[in-house]
Amino acid sequence: MAVRMLLVINKSGGLIYHRSFEGDVDKGLNSNDYLILASILHGSFAIATQLTPKALQLSQSSSKNIDYTVPYIPYVGMPRGRTSSERSKYGASAPQGKLGSFKGDDFFKESFQSWNRSGVRQLCTDQFTMYIYQTMTGLKFVVACSQGTLSPANPSSSNNIFNIHVADNFLRKIYCLYSDYVMKDPFYSLEMPIKSTLFDKKVKQMVDNLV
Amino acid sequence: MAIYSFWIFDKHCNCIFDREWTLISNSASGTINSKQTEETAKLLYGMIYSLRSVTQKLSRDDTANDVRSISIGKYRIHTYCTASGLWFVLLSDYKQASYAHVLQYIHSHIYVKYVTHNILSPYDFAANENETRGQGFRKIGNRNFISSLEAFLAPMIAQ
Numbered sequence: 001m002a003v004r005m006l007l008v009i010n011k012s013g014g015l016i017y018h019r020s021f022e023g024d025v026d027k028g029l030n031s032n033d034y035l036i037l038a039s040i041l042h043g044s045f046a047i048a049t050q051l052t053p054k055a056l057q058l059s060q061s062s063s064k065n066i067d068y069t070v071p072y073i074p075y076v077g078m079p080r081g082r083t084s085s086e087r088s089k090y091g092a093s094a095p096q097g098k099l100g101s102f103k104g105d106d107f108f109k110e111s112f113q114s115w116n117r118s119g120v121r122q123l124c125t126d127q128f129t130m131y132i133y134q135t136m137t138g139l140k141f142v143v144a145c146s147q148g149t150l151s152p153a154n155p156s157s158s159n160n161i162f163n164i165h166v167a168d169n170f171l172r173k174i175y176c177l178y179s180d181y182v183m184k185d186p187f188y189s190l191e192m193p194i195k196s197t198l199f200d201k202k203v204k205q206m207v208d209n210l211v
Numbered sequence: 212m213a214i215y216s217f218w219i220f221d222k223h224c225n226c227i228f229d230r231e232w233t234l235i236s237n238s239a240s241g242t243i244n245s246k247q248t249e250e251t252a253k254l255l256y257g258m259i260y261s262l263r264s265v266t267q268k269l270s271r272d273d274t275a276n277d278v279r280s281i282s283i284g285k286y287r288i289h290t291y292c293t294a295s296g297l298w299f300v301l302l303s304d305y306k307q308a309s310y311a312h313v314l315q316y317i318h319s320h321i322y323v324k325y326v327t328h329n330i331l332s333p334y335d336f337a338a339n340e341n342e343t344r345g346q347g348f349r350k351i352g353n354r355n356f357i358s359s360l361e362a363f364l365a366p367m368i369a370q
Contacts, residue, residue, distance in 0.1 A: 036265075037265050037268075037269075040261045040262065040264075041265075043261070044262060047254050047257065048258065048283040050251075050254055051254055051255055051288075051302075052285060053215030053216055053231065053286055053302050054215075054216075054231055054233045054241075055213070055215045055232055055233055055234065055241075056215065056285055058233060059235065066285055116284065117284045117285075118283065118284040120281055120282070121282045121283065122280075122281070123262060123278065123282075124278070124280045124282075125276050125277060125278050126274070126275075126276050126277055126279065127266075127269075127270060127276045128269070159308070160282065160308050161305075161306060164282065
């Protein structure tokens with residue numbers, strides 16, 4: 001649940017946004033290490049495709065059966081414990097401004113396709129779990145959380161598929177923030193590091209809502 | 212809940228055992244210690260190695276922060292690293308949460324029994340300096356090891 005860090009990797013493997021939410025995480029890492037981390041994650045996507053087991057390559061039918069649709073999980077990373085009307089009222093009066101886009105208070109309300117079909121989606125280690133969401137254009141959003149799941153409603157969930165879906169929902173909202181506050185910034189040049197205070201603020205708000 | 216392949220790597224980055232099943236319906240299908248999978252083994256080792264080096268750098272304290280499993284679109288990689296530098300790697304379908312206990316059992320009950328305790332098995336699968344760093348070619352050919360591993364893993368192939 002506690003988000004340790006968030007990375008955005010552009011389509012050529014460069015790190016364009018990096019933020020850690022716990023002070024002690026990056027004590028041993030400098031910015032160069034983070035660039036290496038981003039390119040290793042990017043490179044492992046290419047290798048992972050090569051490693052597809054023969055059994056899966058041979059049985060085309062079984063690989064077609066895999067459903068890449070990610071279900072919509074309501075209000076991941078949104079203020080909790082209120083009805084939607086109260087939520088919008090609260091959001092309007094909140095000092096940080098409210099989250100959400102022109103499509104509603106929860107960015108999107110439909111299930112969506114995962115474009116991360118042959119790359120790393122989840123990396124479980126002893127201390128944290130990392131989730132990677134890839135967009136259609138090859139941008140990667142990476143989140144590392146200290147517990148196995150990002151779901152505040154179900155903090156002890158050990159169902160990996162569910163955890164991946166929650167993380168995909170969350171990271172897709174970060175992607176929505178990216179398209180609203182980074183892509184619509186006329187002074188932002190593509191593929192370059194993100195230096196937007198508004199994006200920073202909204203991301204922080206969304207991460208805080210997870211706890 | 213199917214498993215697709217099983218690999219053992221030693222401390223010299225060599226693949227000392229590999230088993231790949233090609234048909235889910237037939238547990239006897241596939242290859243054992245095949246030459247054709249050498250490149251795959253190197254890729255697999257390289258990917259786990261680099262992800263492992265990253266996660267160990269991100270470790271909060273001095274304990275090694277090992278990779279447990281990597282979920283990749285269609286399948287999932289489970290790893291188990293021993294203190295002696297051996298890696299047990301299992302590729303399964305993407306739904307399975309953890310095979311840590313299976314890999315631990317293979318190490319403690321099958322590998323130790325038939326390879327470590329076997330005085331005729333080499334102490335180190337890299338016989339000299341030239342066979343270290345991924346250049347080794349010696350594999351575990353012990354029939355008892357293979358048959359008991361097959362017997363243990365066969366029920367899991369088409370679960």
